[in-house]
Amino acid sequence: MPGIRLPFNCVVCNIRTTPKNRRKINVQLKQQILKRFPVTVKETDVICNKCRLKHFCKSPPVSSLRYEEVISDLNSDDDFNPPISKRCAIASPPSVRLSIPATPKSHSRCFICKRPGPKLIVVPAEARFSAFAEHNIIIKSGTRCCPVHTDASKLKDDALKSANKAESAYVNRATVLELLTKLREAY
Incomplete structure (x- = not known):
């Protein structure tokens, strides 16, 4: 009814x-x-x-195997990398101050030439890392620039020299960990 x-x-x-x-x-x-x-x-x-x-939101047991058997299986596989879930992502406010030059983060304008444009691209992670490794400049993730300033997933040297830079950068833990991980992989 x-x-x-x-x-x-x-x-x-x-x-x-x-x-x-x-x-x-x-x-x-x-x-x-x-x-x-x-x-x-x-x-x-x-x-x-x-x-x-x-x-009731507790994860169910992995299997009926004993704990020692599961650990020995994990230890025998040297290339095992556990999957990273979205819950484990580190999110923190930018609270670490580094005395490294940093570019301003801009989403609507090119951070190098300050032109607004509909054809801006997000600076790739490889370009941000190479700018840090080669020129000691931190470019924050999500920063945009004109496509003419990039060259095969790398920013041009003259473009980085002409960009405005602050004397220090406030970054979060995720940025620091990302830079350290990439440095470890590169060298």
């Missing part, structure tokens, strides 16, 4: 849930709920996001 609302209460905390705040209970979650709470779970029951995240 129209106008009749079913009460979708959370099985764990018994709070009425909104449609965007509730999840159906699958078999694994049902088993965990029955282990932890003295409740009965039906097929039509739901759980709120708060309870789901608070109590």
Whole structure:
């Protein structure tokens, strides 16, 4: 019948849930709920996001192997690099002050000739690293310039000499780690 609302209460905390705040209970979650709470779970029951995240968002075990077997398998593979998830990305405010010249970050104008333009390109990571390694200049990620200033994923020397530079740079941890990693790989 129209106008009749079913009460979708959370099985764990018994709070009425909104449609965007509730999840159906699958078999694994049902088993965990029955282990932890003295409740009965039906097929039509739901759980709120708060309870789901608070109590049940733990990663499942890797496999039925023992811990020593998993570690020995990982240690035997020398080229193993664990995948980097988006949650592990380092994000911090620019708080590290370096006494290295740095160019201003500009998204709407070329950082070298200051021309506005619809055909600006983002300075590639290779060009930013080569500017740091060869000319001791930090170019922040996301900075844009005209395509005429680049030459095969590298910025031209005369363009870097004519660019405005500050005497020091405020960078974040991610920038420092990126520069150190690339230096380690290059040398």
